Amino acid sequence: MATTTASITVSSGDLTGDALSLSTTATLTKAGSATGLDQTSGVARKFFATAQTAYNLIAAADYTADKAHKVYIKNTSTSNSEYVTVELSASPNLSIGRLYGGDWMFIPYDGNNDIDIDTSDVNMTVEYLVIYEA
Amino acid sequence: MASVRVTLGISSADVLTTALGLNVATTLTADSGTMIRAKVADTSGAGSGITVYKANDKDTSAYVYVNNLATEFEDYIYIYNDTDTDASVAKIAGGQFAFIPVAVDKTFKAYGTKVNQLIEYGVFGMDDPSNTLG
Numbered sequence: 253m254a255t256t257t258a259s260i261t262v263s264s265g266d267l268t269g270d271a272l273s274l275s276t277t278a279t280l281t282k283a284g285s286a287t288g289l290d291q292t293s294g295v296a297r298k299f300f301a302t303a304q305t306a307y308n309l310i311a312a313a314d315y316t317a318d319k320a321h322k323v324y325i326k327n328t329s330t331s332n333s334e335y336v337t338v339e340l341s342a343s344p345n346l347s348i349g350r351l352y353g354g355d356w357m358f359i360p361y362d363g364n365n366d367i368d369i370d371t372s373d374v375n376m377t378v379e380y381l382v383i384y385e386a
Numbered sequence: 387m388a389s390v391r392v393t394l395g396i397s398s399a400d401v402l403t404t405a406l407g408l409n410v411a412t413t414l415t416a417d418s419g420t421m422i423r424a425k426v427a428d429t430s431g432a433g434s435g436i437t438v439y440k441a442n443d444k445d446t447s448a449y450v451y452v453n454n455l456a457t458e459f460e461d462y463i464y465i466y467n468d469t470d471t472d473a474s475v476a477k478i479a480g481g482q483f484a485f486i487p488v489a490v491d492k493t494f495k496a497y498g499t500k501v502n503q504l505i506e507y508g509v510f511g512m513d514d515p516s517n518t519l520g
Binding site: 254255257259261262263264268284288342354359360361 | 388389390391392393394395396397398399400401402406408410412416418419421447448451453459460467470473474475476477478479481482483484485486487488489490492508510
Protein backbone atom coordinates (compact mmCIF):
# COMPACT_ATOMS: atom_id res chain seq x y z
CA MET A 253 0.00 0.00 0.00
CA ALA A 254 1.26 3.41 -0.91
CA THR A 255 0.90 6.48 1.23
CA THR A 256 0.58 9.86 -0.45
CA THR A 257 -0.06 13.09 1.37
CA ALA A 258 -1.09 16.50 0.14
CA SER A 259 -0.52 19.64 2.18
CA ILE A 260 -1.74 23.15 1.53
CA THR A 261 -0.85 26.40 3.21
CA VAL A 262 -2.71 29.67 2.71
CA SER A 263 -1.03 32.70 4.25
CA SER A 264 -1.06 36.45 4.00
CA GLY A 265 0.58 39.15 6.04
CA ASP A 266 -1.48 42.00 4.67
CA LEU A 267 -4.89 40.83 3.54
CA THR A 268 -6.31 41.07 7.04
CA GLY A 269 -5.45 43.14 10.10
CA ASP A 270 -3.90 40.11 11.72
CA ALA A 271 -1.82 37.65 9.77
CA LEU A 272 -3.70 34.88 8.01
CA SER A 273 -2.13 31.46 8.19
CA LEU A 274 -3.89 28.19 7.47
CA SER A 275 -2.38 24.78 6.89
CA THR A 276 -3.90 21.37 6.42
CA THR A 277 -2.70 17.96 5.30
CA ALA A 278 -4.69 15.10 3.81
CA THR A 279 -3.68 11.51 3.24
CA LEU A 280 -4.93 10.53 -0.20
CA THR A 281 -6.94 7.34 0.13
CA LYS A 282 -9.12 5.20 -2.10
CA ALA A 283 -12.88 5.78 -2.24
CA GLY A 284 -14.57 4.61 0.92
CA SER A 285 -11.37 3.17 2.31
CA ALA A 286 -8.37 3.96 4.46
CA THR A 287 -6.10 2.39 1.88
CA GLY A 288 -3.87 4.82 0.07
CA LEU A 289 -4.13 5.65 -3.62
CA ASP A 290 -1.57 3.42 -5.27
CA GLN A 291 -1.24 4.50 -8.90
CA THR A 292 0.00 7.67 -10.54
CA SER A 293 0.47 9.14 -13.97
CA GLY A 294 3.71 10.65 -12.77
CA VAL A 295 4.41 14.34 -13.07
CA ALA A 296 4.11 15.23 -16.74
CA ARG A 297 4.57 18.32 -18.83
CA LYS A 298 2.95 19.05 -22.18
CA PHE A 299 4.16 21.79 -24.48
CA PHE A 300 1.70 23.47 -26.84
CA ALA A 301 3.25 25.32 -29.75
CA THR A 302 -0.16 26.62 -30.79
CA ALA A 303 -3.15 27.84 -28.82
CA GLN A 304 -5.47 24.97 -28.00
CA THR A 305 -9.23 24.61 -27.69
CA ALA A 306 -10.74 21.72 -25.72
CA TYR A 307 -7.51 19.73 -25.76
CA ASN A 308 -8.08 16.48 -23.87
CA LEU A 309 -5.47 16.56 -21.11
CA ILE A 310 -6.93 13.79 -18.93
CA ALA A 311 -9.14 11.12 -20.47
CA ALA A 312 -11.86 9.68 -18.25
CA ALA A 313 -11.53 6.38 -20.11
CA ASP A 314 -8.13 5.92 -18.46
CA TYR A 315 -9.61 6.00 -14.97
CA THR A 316 -12.27 4.01 -13.16
CA ALA A 317 -15.44 6.04 -12.68
CA ASP A 318 -16.69 7.15 -9.26
CA LYS A 319 -13.38 6.83 -7.48
CA ALA A 320 -11.30 9.20 -5.37
CA HIS A 321 -8.65 10.17 -7.89
CA LYS A 322 -6.77 13.45 -7.44
CA VAL A 323 -5.60 15.86 -10.12
CA TYR A 324 -2.99 18.60 -10.04
CA ILE A 325 -2.62 21.00 -13.00
CA LYS A 326 -0.25 23.95 -13.31
CA ASN A 327 0.25 26.65 -15.92
CA THR A 328 4.04 27.04 -15.97
CA SER A 329 3.93 30.35 -17.82
CA THR A 330 5.49 33.32 -16.07
CA SER A 331 3.19 35.78 -17.79
CA ASN A 332 0.17 37.09 -15.93
CA SER A 333 -1.70 37.43 -19.19
CA GLU A 334 -1.30 33.85 -20.41
CA TYR A 335 -3.92 31.51 -19.06
CA VAL A 336 -5.11 27.96 -19.27
CA THR A 337 -8.85 27.38 -19.03
CA VAL A 338 -9.64 24.08 -17.36
CA GLU A 339 -12.89 22.44 -18.41
CA LEU A 340 -14.91 19.34 -17.71
CA SER A 341 -15.92 17.68 -20.93
CA ALA A 342 -19.63 18.04 -21.59
CA SER A 343 -21.84 19.44 -24.30
CA PRO A 344 -20.86 22.23 -24.20
CA ASN A 345 -17.74 21.97 -22.03
CA LEU A 346 -18.08 23.26 -18.48
CA SER A 347 -15.45 25.82 -17.54
CA ILE A 348 -14.06 25.31 -14.04
CA GLY A 349 -11.72 28.28 -14.11
CA ARG A 350 -8.57 29.86 -15.46
CA LEU A 351 -5.00 29.23 -14.40
CA TYR A 352 -2.93 32.33 -15.07
CA GLY A 353 0.84 32.16 -15.28
CA GLY A 354 2.18 30.25 -12.28
CA ASP A 355 -1.27 29.27 -11.02
CA TRP A 356 -2.15 25.68 -10.14
CA MET A 357 -5.14 23.71 -8.95
CA PHE A 358 -5.63 20.58 -6.88
CA ILE A 359 -9.01 18.87 -7.08
CA PRO A 360 -10.64 15.52 -6.46
CA TYR A 361 -11.55 13.76 -9.70
CA ASP A 362 -14.23 11.08 -10.00
CA GLY A 363 -13.23 9.89 -13.45
CA ASN A 364 -16.62 10.54 -15.03
CA ASN A 365 -15.67 13.32 -17.44
CA ASP A 366 -12.64 14.15 -19.52
CA ILE A 367 -10.64 17.15 -18.35
CA ASP A 368 -9.95 19.45 -21.27
CA ILE A 369 -7.95 22.64 -21.48
CA ASP A 370 -7.82 25.75 -23.63
CA THR A 371 -4.58 27.69 -23.85
CA SER A 372 -4.65 31.43 -24.49
CA ASP A 373 -1.36 31.78 -26.30
CA VAL A 374 1.26 29.96 -28.31
CA ASN A 375 4.23 28.21 -26.69
CA MET A 376 2.61 27.36 -23.38
CA THR A 377 3.43 24.45 -21.09
CA VAL A 378 1.07 22.66 -18.74
CA GLU A 379 2.27 20.45 -15.90
CA TYR A 380 -0.07 17.82 -14.50
CA LEU A 381 -0.28 14.81 -12.23
CA VAL A 382 -2.99 12.24 -11.59
CA ILE A 383 -2.91 10.07 -8.49
CA TYR A 384 -5.50 7.35 -8.85
CA GLU A 385 -6.89 3.94 -8.02
CA ALA A 386 -8.07 1.05 -10.15
CA MET B 387 -3.30 45.70 -2.46
CA ALA B 388 -2.48 42.54 -0.59
CA SER B 389 -1.01 39.21 -1.47
CA VAL B 390 -1.92 35.68 -0.46
CA ARG B 391 0.63 32.91 -0.73
CA VAL B 392 -0.65 29.40 -1.33
CA THR B 393 1.62 26.38 -1.28
CA LEU B 394 0.87 22.78 -2.15
CA GLY B 395 3.00 19.77 -1.35
CA ILE B 396 2.32 16.27 -2.62
CA SER B 397 4.64 13.59 -1.38
CA SER B 398 4.95 9.84 -1.30
CA ALA B 399 7.79 7.51 -0.58
CA ASP B 400 6.19 4.51 -2.23
CA VAL B 401 3.65 5.36 -4.92
CA LEU B 402 6.55 5.28 -7.38
CA THR B 403 9.79 3.39 -7.19
CA THR B 404 11.43 6.74 -6.58
CA ALA B 405 10.15 9.22 -4.06
CA LEU B 406 7.50 11.64 -5.25
CA GLY B 407 7.93 15.16 -3.92
CA LEU B 408 6.05 17.94 -5.63
CA ASN B 409 6.03 21.39 -4.09
CA VAL B 410 4.52 24.43 -5.76
CA ALA B 411 3.61 27.87 -4.57
CA THR B 412 1.76 30.80 -5.99
CA THR B 413 1.34 34.32 -4.72
CA LEU B 414 -2.08 35.71 -5.47
CA THR B 415 -2.87 39.38 -5.78
CA ALA B 416 -5.92 40.07 -3.71
CA ASP B 417 -7.68 42.99 -2.12
CA SER B 418 -10.46 41.00 -0.53
CA GLY B 419 -11.13 37.56 0.77
CA THR B 420 -13.00 35.38 3.18
CA MET B 421 -12.22 32.38 5.32
CA ILE B 422 -15.41 30.84 6.63
CA ARG B 423 -16.36 27.79 8.65
CA ALA B 424 -19.97 26.84 8.01
CA LYS B 425 -22.48 24.03 8.11
CA VAL B 426 -23.80 22.68 4.85
CA ALA B 427 -27.48 22.11 5.40
CA ASP B 428 -28.45 20.57 2.10
CA THR B 429 -27.92 17.10 0.73
CA SER B 430 -28.74 17.82 -2.87
CA GLY B 431 -27.96 20.48 -5.42
CA ALA B 432 -30.65 22.06 -7.55
CA GLY B 433 -29.66 25.52 -6.41
CA SER B 434 -30.24 25.05 -2.71
CA GLY B 435 -26.68 24.47 -1.53
CA ILE B 436 -24.47 26.88 0.37
CA THR B 437 -22.78 29.43 -1.89
CA VAL B 438 -19.00 29.20 -1.76
CA TYR B 439 -18.48 31.68 -4.58
CA LYS B 440 -20.98 34.17 -6.00
CA ALA B 441 -20.71 35.05 -9.68
CA ASN B 442 -18.82 38.27 -10.37
CA ASP B 443 -17.83 38.78 -6.74
CA LYS B 444 -14.26 38.91 -8.02
CA ASP B 445 -12.77 40.55 -11.07
CA THR B 446 -10.55 38.60 -13.49
CA SER B 447 -9.65 35.70 -11.19
CA ALA B 448 -11.01 34.07 -8.06
CA TYR B 449 -9.45 31.33 -5.97
CA VAL B 450 -11.58 29.00 -3.89
CA TYR B 451 -10.30 26.75 -1.13
CA VAL B 452 -12.64 24.14 0.36
CA ASN B 453 -11.76 21.80 3.22
CA ASN B 454 -14.26 19.09 4.16
CA LEU B 455 -13.99 18.88 7.95
CA ALA B 456 -15.89 15.59 8.23
CA THR B 457 -13.96 12.80 9.91
CA GLU B 458 -15.66 10.07 7.88
CA PHE B 459 -14.26 9.65 4.37
CA GLU B 460 -17.70 8.81 2.96
CA ASP B 461 -19.23 12.11 4.12
CA TYR B 462 -18.57 13.94 0.89
CA ILE B 463 -18.92 17.60 0.01
CA TYR B 464 -20.04 18.19 -3.57
CA ILE B 465 -19.09 21.41 -5.32
CA TYR B 466 -21.23 22.32 -8.29
CA ASN B 467 -21.61 25.10 -10.80
CA ASP B 468 -24.96 26.63 -10.00
CA THR B 469 -24.88 28.86 -13.06
CA ASP B 470 -24.48 26.05 -15.57
CA THR B 471 -27.18 23.48 -14.88
CA ASP B 472 -25.77 22.46 -11.51
CA ALA B 473 -22.88 20.69 -13.18
CA SER B 474 -20.68 18.80 -10.72
CA VAL B 475 -17.17 20.17 -10.30
CA ALA B 476 -15.66 18.26 -7.37
CA LYS B 477 -16.48 15.57 -4.82
CA ILE B 478 -14.37 16.14 -1.71
CA ALA B 479 -14.10 13.31 0.78
CA GLY B 480 -14.05 13.82 4.53
CA GLY B 481 -10.70 15.17 5.69
CA GLN B 482 -9.65 16.27 2.22
CA PHE B 483 -9.49 19.60 0.43
CA ALA B 484 -9.44 21.27 -2.96
CA PHE B 485 -7.95 24.47 -4.31
CA ILE B 486 -9.68 25.69 -7.45
CA PRO B 487 -9.27 28.88 -9.48
CA VAL B 488 -12.90 29.24 -10.51
CA ALA B 489 -14.58 31.01 -13.40
CA VAL B 490 -15.35 34.46 -12.01
CA ASP B 491 -18.71 34.77 -13.75
CA LYS B 492 -20.20 31.55 -12.37
CA THR B 493 -21.75 30.80 -8.99
CA PHE B 494 -20.41 27.74 -7.19
CA LYS B 495 -22.32 26.04 -4.39
CA ALA B 496 -21.85 23.03 -2.14
CA TYR B 497 -23.99 20.29 -0.63
CA GLY B 498 -23.10 17.32 1.53
CA THR B 499 -23.79 13.65 1.99
CA LYS B 500 -25.36 14.44 5.35
CA VAL B 501 -27.11 17.51 6.69
CA ASN B 502 -25.05 20.01 8.65
CA GLN B 503 -21.62 18.81 7.60
CA LEU B 504 -18.92 21.32 8.47
CA ILE B 505 -16.71 22.86 5.85
CA GLU B 506 -14.06 25.52 5.86
CA TYR B 507 -13.87 27.59 2.72
CA GLY B 508 -12.10 30.66 1.49
CA VAL B 509 -12.27 32.92 -1.53
CA PHE B 510 -9.54 35.31 -2.58
CA GLY B 511 -9.11 37.73 -5.45
CA MET B 512 -9.58 41.26 -6.64
CA ASP B 513 -12.99 42.57 -5.67
CA ASP B 514 -15.43 43.60 -8.35
CA PRO B 515 -16.92 46.70 -6.69
CA SER B 516 -19.97 46.71 -8.94
CA ASN B 517 -21.23 43.52 -7.31
CA THR B 518 -22.09 42.78 -3.72
CA LEU B 519 -22.60 39.54 -1.85
CA GLY B 520 -26.06 40.59 -0.72
